[in-house]
Amino acid sequence: xxxxxxxxxxxRSLDALRGAQMCAVTLSQLAxxxxxxxxxxxxxxxxxxxxxxxxxxxxxxLRLDSTTPQRVIIHLGMSGQLRLFTVPTSxxxxxxxxxxLPPHTHAVFTxxxxxxxxxxxxxxxxxxxxxxxxxxxxxxxxxxxxxxYLDPQLSEKSFLARCRRHPKLNLKALALDQRIAxxxxxxxxxxxxxxxxxxxxxxxxxxxxxxxxxxxxxxQHALALGIAHGGTTLRDYFDGQGARGRMQDFLCVYGxxxxxxxxxxxxxxxxxxxxxxxxxxxxxxx
DNA sequence: GCGATCCTGGCC
DNA sequence: GGCCAGGATCGC
Numbered sequence: 001x002x003x004x005x006x007x008x009x010x011x012r013s014l015d016a017l018r019g020a021q022m023c024a025v026t027l028s029q030l031a032x033x034x035x036x037x038x039x040x041x042x043x044x045x046x047x048x049x050x051x052x053x054x055x056x057x058x059x060x061x062l063r064l065d066s067t068t069p070q071r072v073i074i075h076l077g078m079s080g081q082l083r084l085f086t087v088p089t090s091x092x093x094x095x096x097x098x099x100x101l102p103p104h105t106h107a108v109f110t111x112x113x114x115x116x117x118x119x120x121x122x123x124x125x126x127x128x129x130x131x132x133x134x135x136x137x138x139x140x141x142x143x144x145x146x147x148x149y150l151d152p153q154l155s156e157k158s159f160l161a162r163c164r165r166h167p168k169l170n171l172k173a174l175a176l177d178q179r180i181a182x183x184x185x186x187x188x189x190x191x192x193x194x195x196x197x198x199x200x201x202x203x204x205x206x207x208x209x210x211x212x213x214x215x216x217x218x219x220q221h222a223l224a225l226g227i228a229h230g231g232t233t234l235r236d237y238f239d240g241q242g243a244r245g246r247m248q249d250f251l252c253v254y255g256x257x258x259x260x261x262x263x264x265x266x267x268x269x270x271x272x273x274x275x276x277x278x279x280x281x282x283x284x285x286x
Numbered sequence: 287g288c289g290a291t292c293c294t295g296g297c298c
Numbered sequence: 299g300g301c302c303a304g305g306a307t308c309g310c
Contacts (some may be wrong), residue, residue, distance in 0.1 A: 003304055037308085076304090077305055078303065079304085079305095123303095124294085125305055130290095235304090236303095273288095
């Protein structure tokens with residue numbers, strides 16, 4: 001479900017956790033841990049302060065306060081949610097029975113002030129993991145990730161070079177490929193290709209540098225727009241405080257074929273590429 | 287490149 | 299009951 005703009009919105013909505021004193025984490029029997037044992041995961045989280053909330057692509061990282069670099073790595077997959085449950089001030093000093101957490105809660109981070117951060121994921125396509133190096137790239141989930149689309153260090157020239165390594169990829173697959181650059185998912189890939197006026201079926205080798213540069217700029221634009229509108233809530237995306245996104249009201253092509261509310265909906269096609277839906281407007285995208 | 291796979295839930 | 303879903307990986 002969540003792509004870069006949704007994860008960034010969640011990150012910002014959880015800013016109150018910066019500096020928060022974590023006590024422990026509770027894992028469900030089916031918690032989707034990757035490359036970390038339950039014991040390791042619990043041990044790293046025990047009695048740690050959160051120093052910062054970081055993001056690379058669709059990954060949220062909890063940077064912990066410790067002498068050596070330590071991070072909790074969170075990926076929400078298709079259906080994952082993070083939700084902060086705070087204790088009302090009036091109840092701070094009178095122990096209350098906690099409200100029950102939502103179904104499919106697979107991890108609960110508890111804090112010294114009684115707040116709880118729930119990781120909820122019905123489908124369990126998400127992942128929880130750990131890293132112990134400065135850049136976090138010791139973790140296999142992050143090792144092959146390209147630079148974040150909104151990383152100011154990522155130049156157009158470098159993006160073009162990364163694209164050229166995969167000449168046979170079609171542009172939709174290129175956009176979704178997190179090795180090239182990280183952050184686009186199905187919604188924003190469709191939107192970016194629309195803004196770039198490029199046909200998603202074209203291959204990299206058929207594109208000029210100018211066209212690929214257009215895709216780069218369009219991807220950054222689509223993602224920035226998504227962040228500005230607090231992400232896209234189609235069904236189950238909500239930020240860390242439970243707020244809905246608003247970007248669904250501003251999408252140009254994703255899900256818009258035969259949608260009477262969208263302008264040009266009659267020219268928007270839906271096709272399948274690599275098993276996933278692509279929406280595009282062939283009268284504009286060439 | 288594609289399809290299958292991992293899962294649950296919502297909708298028709 | 300079948301189809302679809304904001305992801306990612308694996309094996310032809």
